[in-house]
Amino acid sequence: MHSENPPPLASNDSRHERGLRALAEIDGEGGQKVVDALADIAPDFARYLVEFPFGDIYSRPGLATRDREIATIAALTALGHSAPQLEVHIQAGLNVGLSREEIVEVIMQMAVYSGFPTALNGLFAAKRVFAESSCETSHAK
Structure with a gap:
């Protein structure tokens, strides 16, 4: 599990390589499944998905992956x-060390800003992920 800041960006490291590493570390199989599902309809979009969010943004220093x-x-x-x-990101949260309780609290917090319906939808998404997850993290780290 990786919850510290990512290492500084290496100038000889391609966005795609960096993105693939970050995607595997954060999302595991879930992220790769999304990329694979796009291969036959929008392979360029799959590349953008790897390069921008994961190769550029998630790989930046300054904020821990768990944050x-x-x-x-x-x-x-x-x-x-x-x-x-x-x-996918609830599972990623578990992968990087968030506890189930922390995830539930984050989702509940959103009821204040986006309403009860979005928080309910989020809680039910979490319930589905927790039922299928092999990550048994149950205490805050």
Whole structure:
């Protein structure tokens, strides 16, 4: 599990290589499944998905990976219409050391800013992920 700041960006490291490493570390199989699912319809979009969010943004120093996942879970919950992406990032949160309780608290916090319906949708997404997850993290780190 990686919850510290990513290492500084190496100038000889391609965005794609950096992105693939970050994607594997954060999302594991879930992220690669998304990339693979796009291969036959939009391979360029799959490359953009690896390079920009993961190769450029997630790989930046200055914010720990676990904190980036808190922000992502909060944002996707607040959107209210991104359940598949939210589920991938809830699993990613578990992968990088967030506890189930922390994830639930982040989602509940969004009721204040985006309403009860989005928080309910987020909590049900978390329930689905927790039921399927092999990560048994249950205490805050």
